[in-house]
Amino acid sequence: MCALCGVLGGDGHWTDAAPRPGIFTRNTGPVERRRERMARVAGANRILKAYGLSLADWQGASYVLSTATGKSELVDSLAHLWPLAEKLAGRPCDPLDPGLIERLSREAGDG
Amino acid sequence: MADVPAFTPVNLITGFLGSGKTTLLRRLLDDAALVDTAVLINEFGEIGLDHHLLGRIDETMVLLPSGCLCCTIRGELSAAIRDLHERRERGEVPPFRRLAIESTGLADPFPILSTVQADPVLRHHFRWGNVVTTVDAVNGRAQFERRRESTKQAAVADRLVLTKTDLADAAEIEALIECLRRLNPSAPLVRLAEGPFSADSLLAHDLFAAATRADAARHLFVDAETNDGHGAGVHAFALSLDGVVDWTGFGLWLTMLLNRHGEKVLRVKGMLNVAGSDAPVAVHGVQHLVHPPVHMMGWPDDDRRSRLVFIVDGLEKEAVDRSLRAFLGRA
Incomplete structure (x- = not known):
């Protein structure tokens, strides 16, 4: 069940689309799915660091989003990551924020 | 049910009040290419004007009894589509291969679009096809300035259909087209009043269909x-x-x-x-x-x-x- 919407059967988010002809997805098998989840956690943490948050995989089925002091929320998919991140951070998570863009650009330059 | 696609495409026909949605729908339904299309129309107000103007009403049509579609989206629209789907599964209606939904002129298209994807049953049997938006050549520009709904309807369109071009002067039509190109540069534009057009090109050539065409x-x-x-x-x-x-x-x-x-x-x-x-x-x-x-x-x-x-x-x-x-x- 989707934790936010209360809808049975998951939310079928576009980043986790069910495999079928004509659809692009990395949700095609256990290895591919696991690899994508690891990349997603790493990518999300690069952004979430700016808000004092971190994301971890939970049993290959969900994610756990945590603050530095250990306050946590279970996250179903990317659709729910950002509203919960804003809730835990107590401020908007805006990808157009010049401060965030500056930080990500600097890190990319350093990396 | 070999004739029924795994995911039945759903077309939304939208456009501001009086912009010619029903005229377009009637023209589309007269086209032999769309004989397998089921239609859901939204009855707005007590008169059910759209219903009475529509030339073809058959048993695959389900009238939505309440007012604005977007307010009842999670209930009545999904229930109406589910009902059609179940009746098709039971063989009570012909095995339609496409579903067209005509929204009210005031409807925000977003909650209508979201229903097909959000409903846990519908999303396994239906997928979105093209959104077709009618724009009135006489009043279109004034509506864009005054009513945000009409701007949104034009912006989300995959196909834009200009109506009443036989009633508007050439300068107004050119100004409207320029305005539409700014709002939505990539949607092909069809003039409804000027001769025949291909129903197939409006409804069928959507992004998902593109997966099969290089x-x-x-x-x-x-x-x-x-x-x-x-x-x-x-x-x-x-x-x-x-x-x-x-x-x-x-x-x-x-x-x-x-x-x-x-x-x-x-x-x-x-x-x-x-x-x-x-x-x-x-x-x-x-x-x-x-x-x-x-x-x-x-x-x-x-x-x-x-x-x-x-x-x-x-x-x-x-x-x-x-x-x-x-x-x-x-x-």
Whole structure:
């Protein structure tokens, strides 16, 4: 069940689309799915660091989003990551924020 | 049920009050190519005017009894589509291969579109096809200025149908077309009053169908790059990226952007050169809703740049471009 919407059967988010002809997805098998989840956690943490948050995989089925002091929320998919991140951070998570863009650009330059 | 597609395409026919939706629908239903199309119309007010004007009413038509479609979306629209689906499964209605929904003139298209994808039953049997928006050539520009609904309806269209061009003067039509090209540069434009048109080209050639046609990508981004991305209010702009795009990073960026600015992103359409994929991946979203990404057959030409077209309400191209590049490590 989707934790936010209360809808049975998951939310079928576009980043986790069910495999079928004509659809692009990395949700095609256990290895591919696991690899994508690891990349997603790493990518999300690069952004979430700016808000004092971190994301971890939970049993290959969900994610756990945590603050530095250990306050946590279970996250179903990317659709729910950002509203919960804003809730835990107590401020908007805006990808157009010049401060965030500056930080990500600097890190990319350093990396 | 061999004749029924695994995912029945759903077309939304929208447009402001009096813009000619029912006239268009009647013309479409007269077309032999659409004989397998079921129709849901929204009865607005007590008179049910749309219902009485419609030439063809058969048993595959379900009238939605209440007022505005968008207020009853999670209940009545999904129930009406489920009912049609179940009756088709039981053989009580002909095995329709397409569903067309005519919305009310005041309806925001977003909650109607979201119902098919959000409903846990419907999303396994139906998928979105083209959104067709009618625009009144006489009153269209005035409506865009006064009514935000009408601007949104034009912005989310995959096909724009100009109506009443026989009643408007040439200068007004030209000004309206210029306005539409700014709002929605890539949607093909059809003039309803001027002779025959292909129902198939309006409803059938959608983005998902493009997965089966190698040449389809060529037609996705017509004229989009002619816009400069400046200006207040609703406008379109195009972004392009060299090299391959990290799919995971793109997903994180777009979900974050739509979470914070989904109301302002009326529409996003893109063709991405995704790392690890030989063919382009098409993404297509309306406000907070993104359709499942389509794996296309091939590139239309030698240009391998990723391209994204945004139709936004008040967002600046520069800010979106800078953000995307920073998230993908391209700054």
